[in-house]
Amino acid sequence: MTSVYFIGICGTAMATLAAMLKRQGMQVRGSDADAYPPMDRFLAAEGITPWLGYDADHLTDDIDVVVIGNAVSRGNPEVEAVLARRMRYVSLPEMVRERFLWKSRPIVVAGTHGKTTTTSMTAWALVASGADPGFLVGGIPRNFGASYRLGAGDLFVIEGDEYDSAFFDKTAKFLKYLPFVAVVGNLEFDHADIYPDLAALRLAFRRFLALVPSNGRVLLGCDDAGARELQDAAHCPVETFGLDAGADWRAVDVEHGAERTRFDVVFRDEVAARVDLPLIGAFNVRNALAAVAAGAAVGVSPDASASALRSFTGVRRRLELRGVGKGVAVYDDFAHHPSAVRETVAALRAAVAGGRVWAVFEPRSATSCRRIFQAAYAEALAGADEVIVAPVFRSALPPEERLSEARLVADLVAAGTRARHLPTIDAIGDAIVGEARAGDRVVLMSNGDFGGLRETLCRRLGEPAAPADA
Numbered sequence: 378m379t380s381v382y383f384i385g386i387c388g389t390a391m392a393t394l395a396a397m398l399k400r401q402g403m404q405v406r407g408s409d410a411d412a413y414p415p416m417d418r419f420l421a422a423e424g425i426t427p428w429l430g431y432d433a434d435h436l437t438d439d440i441d442v443v444v445i446g447n448a449v450s451r452g453n454p455e456v457e458a459v460l461a462r463r464m465r466y467v468s469l470p471e472m473v474r475e476r477f478l479w480k481s482r483p484i485v486v487a488g489t490h491g492k493t494t495t496t497s498m499t500a501w502a503l504v505a506s507g508a509d510p511g512f513l514v515g516g517i518p519r520n521f522g523a524s525y526r527l528g529a530g531d532l533f534v535i536e537g538d539e540y541d542s543a544f545f546d547k548t549a550k551f552l553k554y555l556p557f558v559a560v561v562g563n564l565e566f567d568h569a570d571i572y573p574d575l576a577a578l579r580l581a582f583r584r585f586l587a588l589v590p591s592n593g594r595v596l597l598g599c600d601d602a603g604a605r606e607l608q609d610a611a612h613c614p615v616e617t618f619g620l621d622a623g624a625d626w627r628a629v630d631v632e633h634g635a636e637r638t639r640f641d642v643v644f645r646d647e648v649a650a651r652v653d654l655p656l657i658g659a660f661n662v663r664n665a666l667a668a669v670a671a672g673a674a675v676g677v678s679p680d681a682s683a684s685a686l687r688s689f690t691g692v693r694r695r696l697e698l699r700g701v702g703k704g705v706a707v708y709d710d711f712a713h714h715p716s717a718v719r720e721t722v723a724a725l726r727a728a729v730a731g732g733r734v735w736a737v738f739e740p741r742s743a744t745s746c747r748r749i750f751q752a753a754y755a756e757a758l759a760g761a762d763e764v765i766v767a768p769v770f771r772s773a774l775p776p777e778e779r780l781s782e783a784r785l786v787a788d789l790v791a792a793g794t795r796a797r798h799l800p801t802i803d804a805i806g807d808a809i810v811g812e813a814r815a816g817d818r819v820v821l822m823s824n825g826d827f828g829g830l831r832e833t834l835c836r837r838l839g840e841p842a843a844p845a846d847a
């Protein structure tokens with residue numbers, strides 16, 4: 378195999394895989410409907426120029442295999458040409474498995490929340506401890522400056538996505554990833570567009586854990602009921618991690634600071650390491666515990682992992698400080714599930730001394746736009762001092778299915794939280810710039826670009842924003 382073609386190459390994961398294959402010496406080409414920042418810049422830096430627009434003529438006879446992205450469906454002219462000409466085609470996770478996982482010991486990090494950060498922490502701990510792993514993650518770890526690494530060792534750390542693989546394969550991506558160590562930090566209902574209920578999602582996770590060999594390891598978040606319920610799906614040793622007193626890997630003597638978190642790692646009643654993490658939030662304590670436990674499962678000492686985590690600087694768009702202007706700190710966060718929103722607000726609340734927490738929420742993902750979590754979002758946002766709800770991104774959803782911004786605001790106000798719905802990005806910016814004061818922390822929560830609000834807000838407050846990465 379020397380020539381690969383990507384249909385939908387400008388998606389984050391597709392572009393990353395394309396770059397990985399090119400660096401392995403393969404000829405890489407591809408197409409997409411359009412190209413937007415940051416992936417257009419990423420592909421250009423990797424020496425890949427995609428076709429913009431789909432055309433069957435792009436598919437030349439020298440192509441060995443076509444990777445079809447999961448955003449692409451029947452009716453796409455290139456897909457139709459691939460099928461009609463009986464060209465070899467695969468999904469993204471199949472190609473990842475073929476090229477990077479068969480000869481590796483994959484550490485696969487799964488769960489509803491925290492996958493990207495935990496994967497990044499684990500990869501950093503392994504590299505800093507002297508291992509040479511590859512990794513593939515759905516974000517950009519600041520320590521690496523890239524979402525992938527081609528390692529020479531036998532370890533490969535990968536974020537295990539439960540979303541479907543392609544139009545021709547509706548099973549979860551992580552079922553292709555050959556886990557040697559499987560991490561599941563939590564399990565809650567999500568992806569309402571492809572899973573009808575929690576039971577269907579839980580079944581996918583149980584099948585994932587059933588793939589771990591008997592000499593592998595399963596690590597489960599002890600603080601989450603959904604993860605705990607998966608224990609009997611494993612056919613290998615299982616260890617738990619969390620703040621719960623019954624966890625195998627436990628954090629004790631936790632100290633939450635304004636910018637750092639410190640705690641002792643206890644493994645089965647023995648203090649194994651002291652972590653001084655330059656991140657905030659109880660969720661990051663759990664993420665770090667998972668990384669330490671994953672490292673231990675492949676021979677890295679807890680002390681070595683803890684030492685590495687002292688210099689772990691986080692992942693872009695995960696409670697990332699984008700700028701401070703006029704004393705107002707602006708954070709960017711990918712949170713869109715109610716539990717992630719609640720944890721993000723709680724982390725800032727614990728870190729704020731005297732200032733207010735502003736939670737600015739854009740319902741954008743396929744699940745957050747739907748009414749299924751209407752009450753849960755009101756509970757999740759109630760910990761903030763000021764809440765601004767942006768318009769639902771998927772306004773084409775039928776009203777009976779769509780999250781109601783007005784009801785969300787009304788529920789928050791009834792619970793005693795100052796909240797409002799503002800109809801435009803400009804109006805949201807005006808409110809924050811006009812009312813936020815020194816010492817306040819503003820967190821913008823969306824799984825998209827939020828209409829450029831991050832950059833606009835930092836500019837208006839007088840502080841240039843860090844470069845956008847999603």
